Amino acid sequence: MSYNLLKGKRGIIFGALNDMSIAWKVAERAVEEGAMITLTNTPVAVRMGEISALGEKLNAEIIPADATSVEDIEQVFARSMEVLGGKIDFVLHSIGMSPNVRKGRPYEDLDYKMLEKTYDISAVSFHKVMQVAYKMDAMAEGGSILALSYIAAQRTFVGYNDMADAKALLESIARSFGYVYGRHRGVRVNTISQSPTVTTAGSGVKGMGSLLDVSDKISPLGNADANECANYCIVMFSDLTRKVTMQNLFNDGGFSSMGMSLDAIEVFNKGLEAEENK
Ligand SMILES: NC(=O)c1ccc[n+]([C@@H]2O[C@H](COP(=O)([O-])OP(=O)(O)OC[C@H]3O[C@@H](n4cnc5c(N)ncnc54)[C@H](O)[C@@H]3O)[C@@H](O)[C@H]2O)c1
Numbered sequence: 001m002s003y004n005l006l007k008g009k010r011g012i013i014f015g016a017l018n019d020m021s022i023a024w025k026v027a028e029r030a031v032e033e034g035a036m037i038t039l040t041n042t043p044v045a046v047r048m049g050e051i052s053a054l055g056e057k058l059n060a061e062i063i064p065a066d067a068t069s070v071e072d073i074e075q076v077f078a079r080s081m082e083v084l085g086g087k088i089d090f091v092l093h094s095i096g097m098s099p100n101v102r103k104g105r106p107y108e109d110l111d112y113k114m115l116e117k118t119y120d121i122s123a124v125s126f127h128k129v130m131q132v133a134y135k136m137d138a139m140a141e142g143g144s145i146l147a148l149s150y151i152a153a154q155r156t157f158v159g160y161n162d163m164a165d166a167k168a169l170l171e172s173i174a175r176s177f178g179y180v181y182g183r184h185r186g187v188r189v190n191t192i193s194q195s196p197t198v199t200t201a202g203s204g205v206k207g208m209g210s211l212l213d214v215s216d217k218i219s220p221l222g223n224a225d226a227n228e229c230a231n232y233c234i235v236m237f238s239d240l241t242r243k244v245t246m247q248n249l250f251n252d253g254g255f256s257s258m259g260m261s262l263d264a265i266e267v268f269n270k271g272l273e274a275e276e277n278k
Pocket residue numbers: 014015016017018020021022023041042045065066067068093094095096097121148149150193194195196197198199200201202203
């Protein structure tokens with residue numbers, strides 16, 4: 001259902017890889033709400049091809065770019081303003097990757113070159129996107145910039161590894177640039193902290209299946225899925241949230257405010273009984 005919340009707005013979506021990607025759902029919803037968009041992902045991801053189907057469906061140009069490269073990001077903004085015909089109203093940063101997680105390095109045995117890559121891809125790239133936009137004066141007055149985060153930035157979740165530190169940095173960058181961009185052009189900068197979600201990046205996290213189940217049992221509304229995350233992004237891109245900035249916004253069914261739920265206690269007790277009866 002469309003509410004025309006983004007009618008006439010121009011947006012850039014980073015990070016749609018396949019139809020499970022949160023960015024994929026955001027791109028679809030943004031166009032449904034009346035926006036014109038461009039899509040961008042790494043040259044490798046673009047060559048893999050799935051994103052081209054999305055580009056065709058949404059009539060969106062795909063601009064290959066490594067989000068750790070300032071030159072590539074400059075190209076993304078220059079080309080987007082050209083094809084969309086003006087300054088950009090909203091940007092989604094939906095990018096995350098940890099070589100340490102991929103290679104199964106535990107937190108107490110991190111490879112520091114890989115850690116630098118984790119930070120660069122998953123957090124510093126967000127600064128680069130905003131610094132490029134700022135210097136090119138590419139954002140429209142009152143625009144909205146979002147990145148996606150996870151509650152491991154505040155609390156420890158086994159298996160999330162160095163991505164937890166990257167998310168803490170990402171959220172801090174949102175606050176710091178939110179101040180700068182708010183004063184400059186009234187641009188909002190926020191992060192949405194999403195429930196665990198089944199996607200390619202999500203599946204890389206050790207114990208993701210159990211994390212999803214536990215989190216679903218603890219949250220009174222259950223986990224938020226990718227479509228629900230997309231809906232929240234649309235509201236944050238719209239003019240309905242013009243004074244919301246420098247926030248980390250939880251889209252997690254209430255998980256972040258919970259201690260222990262009845263469901264989780266029951267499951268725990270069953271497990272405990274089985275353990276004692278062994
Ligand atoms: N899936 C979850 O459980 C979950 C929960 C909370 C937050 N998030 C966050 O949501 C965002 C999107 O992840 P997703 O779950 O949709 O997975 P995804 O794998 O579909 O998306 C991650 C994207 O990052 C892109 N990427 C990696 N390196 C890049 C680089 N150098 N330059 C540009 N793009 C690059 C990938 O190509 C991919 O499109 C990430 O920031 C992730 O941490 C995910």
